[in-house]
Amino acid sequence: MRVYSLAVGLLASLALSLAVCLEPWFQSWKGSRTKSDGLLQTALGDGRKLFASHFYAKADAYFHNGYYPTVFDNRDGYAKAHIAADMHKEGEEDEAAENYLGKPRDWIDAFSRHFYPARHTHLGDSGCGHSCCQRAKDGQGHADDCEHKGHEEGHHGAKRSDEREILPWLRFSEELDPERVETYVVCAYWLRGALKKVDEAEQFLRMGLRANPGDAELLFELGRIYFEDRGDPVRARNVWELGLKNWRQRESGKPEPNVFLRAQLLGYLATLEEKQGNYARALEHLTALKTISPHKEAIQRWIDEIRYEHTP
């Protein structure tokens, strides 16, 4: 028994010594270690992209306080309702349009709606999710004959909560699929917009750029941080022009290039140059923008304004 214990002790010491000797050499080895996957990625394998998609959808579901269609539901109704946040400002009652569930098909369907979120709301909404209540919260008031007139905040629905709740799922999605650019863009939008965490947004976008070097969309978002939050137009210009250059290299050859992204880059560059007094550059960008934008009249007006006000 004593010999056995001694032998085990000796082996353990040997193993530890080897580990200590090899560690510095391993640290300096810049081979596959930098590209090695974490435990989660290795465990899930290629299936991690499925999970990443699922977590991304989870973040969207969280934004809607759990009200979210499944693959079995009528997505058309929901797609229309998805942008209904803007429609809150319209006069008509748009609740029916926001409801992907539709009318209950049977008593089980009707009964089951008490047990899951069955109304369209967003994080930060009034709480009960009725459009009229959202407009009332924004100061527009209920109509005299509105049946929800007596609703107080938090009535019947979710309590108010910040958009921060979507962040963990975006984080997990990024962890599993770093090549999904959308995740970085959406997350950065909420970090800098609603949550005022500009440093974290920038850091996250840079992580995205490490995983997706030179991605135009990420460069665009990064540029917005420099321009709108940091007040650094020089860096913003550099980043946007790099984005534009990369777009030309990667997108222009595609059968359906991402024209919207190019339009955004050109639009923001034009705005930047106009604010910096580089009107010629601004006009160049606007001219290029006009060729691809559907709002040609508005852009032409903008061009005319610059020419009228700033060119001799």
Place this chain on the structure above:
Amino acid sequence: MNSTTLPTSPAAPRDFALAAPTGASTWTNVWAIAGVVIKELCRRKDFYVLFVLTALITLVMGSVNVFNQENVFRYLKEICLFLIWASSLVIAITTTARQIPAEQENRTLFPLLAKPVTRHQVVIGKFLGCWLASGAALAVFYLFFGLVAAAREHDWPIVNYLQAATLHWFALGVLCAMTMLGSLVFAAPSSNSTIILVVSVSILLVGRHLNKVALKLSEPLQTVVQAVYFAVPHLELFDVRDLIVHDWGLVPWLIWAAAFAYAAVYSALFLALACLRFRRKAIH
């Protein structure tokens, strides 16, 4: 062996006139059998392993840095509740699946049935024990959940949590009854557990949507799927995790009571079938 004689009981009948069985005596037997099941769960390692696993995973997930943002708690609630549901399904189904087969295999059924106990009382007692034991496990899990949520959220909507826990418990009742019937139909506890687990997870995931799926099918498949939709116990009715995670209000108490009645009907149906099946089953 010593010469101790057995004390005679003045209450026990010394002649051969036997007292007729009463409802109280039925419940005495049922509770006695249930008590043995609860003791068994407390002494097995399953529950403790699952609880420790749930607690560990929850605490690890809670330590994740989310962009230096404090007070992010919904994701933690969701993860914890998911683990609680998974653990409770495993505990309820595996505990119930092995009850009658283990009694037969270990031959403990014979000394039990040699007492004034009917087979129905054995089935109902076993079910009650499994359901109560699952409920006790749930109570511990939900207490942990409440503490974790309160620590992050600085709020403790105890009535909401109680409602969610009780609805969850009702669902486990249906599952225990279903598993009890399965244990008398399928040959081995492992196959019974697997089948019931697959069925219950399928119901939880797609049960609500079968009517929509049916609409897209042609006859006669449409009728079959519709029939399945109306026949299966809709366990997803008792899953109010989304309401808890996203801080929706309480389910109306009348609806809660209706859900309890729904669970009771299905549980009674499965138990009745189990009793019928066990009555005819050869046990020697």
Place this chain on the structure above:
Amino acid sequence: MSDVILKLENLRVEYRSRELGQETKQALNGLSLAVHRGEVFGFLGPNGAGKTTTMNVLLGFVTATAGDAWLFGVNVRQPIARQRIGYLPEMTYYYKFLTAEETLRFYAKIFRIPKGEVDSRIEAVLKLVELHHARHRPIKTYSKGMQQRVGLAQALINNPDLLILDEPTSGLDPLGRMKVREIIQRLRNEGKTVFFSSHELGEVETVCDRVAILHQGELKAEGRVSELVRHYKQNNLEQVFLKIIGYHELHDSSNLAGRAA
């Protein structure tokens, strides 16, 4: 009040095979028997004679194909018929995660022994079977002999008027067998009825008032040991047993067949 504690009337039990082409097996064929109060009754027969089947019918494990059985005048199909009996199966298995005391407390609850009496009864029974020192240990830590004694304890917990023992000395050492005999004698002295099956004919001859010998599902002989010995003109119960089951004829015919070959 009837003096007959246990009664079987034209009992027939058939086991239908689930496999196609297999014949129905007849385990019991028209068995009729009566055991009186205060008797120690031995139930004998070779392996496969139907002894365990008979006990299974008495205890409600098996439903008879024809005929009936009564305990204390109550049909065995009613659970209440088992209120005043104690049963010790051949193979004793109990809930391994329970202690001896918990096991006895569980069965005491089923017998609805009054709460005030349970403790004293458990104490007495554990002392009787010499398990008092191990009462708080789980049964899974017990030896085979100790588990057998737990079985005896649970059979005695309700102070039964009828004890049904299925091969009670099976697997026991000589000391264990002696202790079981002592318990049977004590129970007889207290006016209890004991109905047991056994292969130990020497023991049966010593303790039993009457015996019945079963062979191929039929009752071949019944009565006092001395009467049977006299009737069959043999020296002891073992020789009576062998004569009844036709051992000697079988042995002689096989010898003849051997010589002819």
